[in-house]
Amino acid sequence: MSQNHYSTIIIGAGLSGLACALELQNQEHSDFLVLEQSDKPGGRIRTEEVDGYLLDEGFQVFLDSYPTAGQLLDLPALNLKKFEPGALVHLNGHLYRAMDVFRRPQHIVSGLLSPIGNIFDKLQIASLRKALKKTTIETITQRKEHTTKEHLRQSGFSERIIDTFFKSFYGGIFLERELQTSSRMFEFTFKMFTEGSATLPARGMGQIPQQLAEQLPPAHIRYHTAVEFIEGQSVYLSTGETFTADQIVFATPINITRSFLPSLRLPERPWRSVTNLYFSADYSPLGEPIIALNGDNQGLINNVAVLSDLSPHYAPEGKSLISISLLGLPNQEGLTDEIRKELRSWFGAQVDKWQHLATKAIPKALPEHLPDAAPLPEPEPPYFLCGDYLESTSIEGAIISGQKSAKKVLAHAKN
Template sequence: MINKEYKIHIVGAGVSGLVAARVLENNGFSPVIIEATDTVGGRVKTDIVNGFQLDHGFQVLLTAYPAAQKYLDFKSLELQRFLPGASIFKNKEQKIIGDPLRDFSLLFSTLFSGIGNFSDKLKILKLNSYLKKKKVASIFTDKEQSTHSYLKNYGFSDKMISEFFKPFFSGIFLESELETSSRMFEFVYKMFGEGDAAIPKAGIQAIPNQLQQNLNNTTFLFNTKVAAIKDGIVTLTNGEKLESHFSIITADASNLISNLKNQATNWKSCDTLYFETENRIIQKKLIGLIPKENTLINNIFYHTSLKTVTKTDKELLSVTIIDSKNLSEEKLVAEVKKELKEYCSIDSCTFIKRYKIPMALPKLTNLQYEMLPSETRLTTQVFLAGDAQLNGSLNAAMISGERAALGVIETISNTIS
């Protein structure tokens, strides 16, 4: 059988599935992607509302991600880059802290911010230098501890942890106690240090859109849901059965494969609220943090501080909430507006839309960076991909998609030989 005659189905048109399709195409196969919604992207999507680009949650691309450098054309994405730092709202004042070695304009504001002590600033430089030299493979083989205990052991003051590290990394890890593995902290910190955080000019969905545009021999079945997968057969919810030599599942496989019922992935959730405002309180291209216990708001960002494809006269503000405390949408919006006024002096904003994201990040232990193609194999003909296989990141989604496709290719070549 020649390669293009193999029936290979990929469940899910997220980043992982699109990369798997690319690898299969590069090796002469013509896969079919089955997607439950009407577009590519999975969790990486953008809507246009009132002329604003609303990403499904506050998401950024770290340009130092090795897999992103391999599979994306950064230039055509027209990446809009953040400054390497944050604006911290404390005692009704805005304090700016950042990496002056990468952007000199942040030097004086960082030195005199009052966030952390002088020793903390030196430790940040030391940590930057240490992680720059440390190989990614070493990060993911080191013993795991919580990020909080890692920072304490490194010697950072409680003040530095509570006023910078906690609010900043809580927004990345989507949990407020920094219980996330130190492996993830070191990896993300290293990526921030070696590249930029950025959003494509057309919004975060430009990433999966570009991956889709680079596919030439892949068939897409949109608005199509899968009910079950067995070796050789993909069953759709409408009862149709598709013959399949190999299947790659990029979504939660426990719902599709009967003997995996007790192995469902646990997920972290978050909410993102978007508001229209007259002006920007944060003038630089920086994320805003509120380092106060028990606030609903974790971070804020003015998306209009970056260039966007759409043009509006007003400013777009996103607010990320890790724990919405089960408030109704009306109550949540009211409380967030109250906090914006109290902590950030933002007193006139119009609510646009809420994104409730129940499956924002997988909850994982024993985080990995890499896996062998053979490790993606679940049964003779079914393979697993998706960031939950490794660690919760866009980079992991790409690597796992690549490895699952290589697992299929390896299996076929072993059969032929």
């Protein structure tokens, strides 16, 4: 007969649920079970292999400066491949280099001459780097918040650099180009970019949750197991089974947790959406591991990267894998043709030879993270919240949240 009572049940095997489970295991609290509705771990991070191409679920990067994620993961085993620091910016039909001149000093002259911002912007970036290097993440999370756009303006950045660079660079991170996201998120990511590199695991982003899940005994995670509802300490599954637990961790996105715990009155958080198109080509249009941004403020494309320029595992031999991100969920009808047309102004006629591999529309990518959101209510034990929405909406935030909820579970279990 299978066990149906556990000390702790964790609902969701995204990064936050996995990090929670690992922390419990490390603290020798081993009577736990993770329930996951999908066929594999990772939640919003997954990689699918299709005809020799590795297709991540949306363009995501791992910042190798994430301190907590860096401690939990075996980074050498992920074989992280780095993007060049900085970006190419597509503006008025040209691709300009906007490089991090501290790490790529050879680009200082082209950087100063490029039309992406002015000399004061470049000095401002230097002073922001210096200030944020000295500031801890803890301090950033307690700072007064406003929108990222207000923050950039108050910091003295010109409208030009906001329009040509920040809107697409941070648009790609926040999944919104109006830069309404909290300035704390801006400062956190700016600090992480200053201290490290944007990377991809050589064999796809899905390796990150995979590596965490492999550290747990297989019997402690059940896939294809959706939780339908909770009543007291009972967890009712779609399979018709019922489990009970002394502690129940909701490592599900905020909207799902909200429906499990209606009396808690978690606020509704709108989702930021993104659409990702993958193309295959015989040659890389960029020829280097760098992110290219739309600095024109026109068109649907936000950013372009050739993932096989970072890691050859992303495409079969002799092929390049091109990833195009569009913010929101544009109408799918005729979308490939429209994007190909737009890409012609970036890369010329070669794009007509590219083969469209897949379009991934991701309606629920990131929960909105606006400034001055009301503090979230916390449930009474035996319930515990867990998820990126409690910290920063990022890989680092999800892992921190998982570890914090495990500590709360352990404190409760001891009493």
